[in-house]
Amino acid sequence: MKDRLNIRISGLGGQGAVTAAHLLAMAANREGLYSISNPFFGAEKRMAPAESYVRIGPERIYDRGELVYPDVIMIFHPQVITMQKSYTAPFYDGVKRDGVIIINTTVDLLTEEDHQRLEANNNTVYHCDATGMALEIGGTELSTNMAMIGACAGLTNVLGLESMEAALQERFGKKYVASGGTASLDEAIKKKYAKKEMLLKANMETIVESYGRARKWAEENNLVMAAV
């Protein structure tokens, strides 16, 4: 891979954007790469804008804070675009040339002008039905973030499924102390499953499905993000 893969995740409070970033960074760490993840949010409340950032690279990373020039942008919720719930305007501001934008949607949310600008910058837009996959495979929309990181891994081809599974085990398989909001969501998702292993299994299956779809799409469309 090249020097750095910068991933910016824009979502809404409660969607697991912060957890998603942590998982991607943990997976990269397991791949033997350097990684850093950090969140950015205001008050911890549902539906409020929440962003998180992942930096992955072959050498030690010092850079931190808001990611102003991302290679990959992930949009977890349509309102990030339609209601401008992001820390940059427009949501793709600063995206690098040849960068990829993954949007959790089944319909096109971009304006004609957006398309023109992204095309001029040689950016790829990938629609990922993450909430659909989460409901269908994970059994709850709380697994949306799993489908999104699966798509990210599938398109960028930098992280493997094995390390993603290990990261998932580390995050949900043992006791984890987080902020009040995250802790209550952790509890909520655990209650949806009789056993923790079932939670891990359903989430992993969501990741695998989304990863597979994204990989296939990348191959069909000659997207070579591994060069990133």
Added chain:
Amino acid sequence: MNKKVDFENRRILGSKHLKIGETSRYHKDQVYTDPHEIFFEAETKPSFVTGSEVIRDALKRASLDCFVAYPITPQSEAAALVGELFAEGYLGEYFRGESEFAVMGQCAGASFGGARTSTTTAGPGTMRAMENFPMWAGSRLPIQITVTCRGINSPLSIQPDTLEIYYLLETGMMVWHAESAQDLFDFILKGIIVAEQPDVHVPIAVCCDGFFVTHTKDTVNLPPEHMVLPPYDPYRSPVPCMDMECPPVRMMRDPFIMKSNYIHYATHASWQQEVHAAVDRSRKHANAILDGLIETENLDCEILLVSSGTAVSQGREAIRLLGKEGIDVGLVKIKTLRPFPKEEVLEATKNAKHIIVPEFNVTGWMAREIKSIIPNNERVMEGPHVCGGMTMPSEVIVEEIKKHLGLAKKSD
């Protein structure tokens, strides 16, 4: 410049009250270990954790007698994690305060009582508690406080901003500024050791930038969990327990605050000087234990980037980017803000033509600190600085340096 002290021959031990090799009084799996062994000899294991988790991991090894908690972002997670430590039996006491002001008072009480005491705070909490910090210092209480910096102004901001550090600088505490989670771990434990030296014995504030360190997952090398610092030995305190009735010199029966005679003024004046001298005396210990009060890279460059905290990290990335364009920039990272490494900075910057000082605050206090001690201080470029929780991308530092050098148009 302060001479480096050979840490090996300056073992922290020396008191018969210390119990190296004995089982911790709090947790049966932990053993009091020579700090030298923990810091320099123990085999470390890489761990991928957040800064909040690192505060827990450090205090787990600190043989802490007392921790007082009060929630404020971005330190709430750390305070909660230390609560978990208490539940698991790793520290003596843990309780919640009513406000930051109360917390710092409670810390003072615990420390007066001879307990190794720690707390965490941030932003408006630091400001609310402010009156207590000179009180701690004047009372010579070696309390360890971790400050996870955030905005302090209205409108309210929870995002990283280092303005609160400026307010801490003249409290009479030692103030160290961690760049990364690794620094945070090291500075917390090493800070306790330095703060408790009899010729120092003042509080220590270990500052880090909120979110950029506390909420960022990063790789940190940790020594084994069973190795813990030897316990605090209150008999090494250079002063008896002090309060209004028991001032640093005993010469009256009425409260010390009364302006009874000349010796009152003289005592207050000399005691203030003594507290600041104690901070100054910490140099030799900090020098040895931190391997210098500053870290430097490529000092032969004409352009030097000088700062502390994560502004240094952003600077390191900017230096990489500029290097690719053939512009060489050196680095000075300041670890201790109090005592300020005056001699070291003077020496490190003596040949620099341009001194760039990136900062995460609106006033640029670090640039002022540097300007106040170096000759030809027009060499200092104040900034770039961002504030109110904004990020400082390394690309922005690159642009600002280029503008300063006349390599880019001002209107860019």
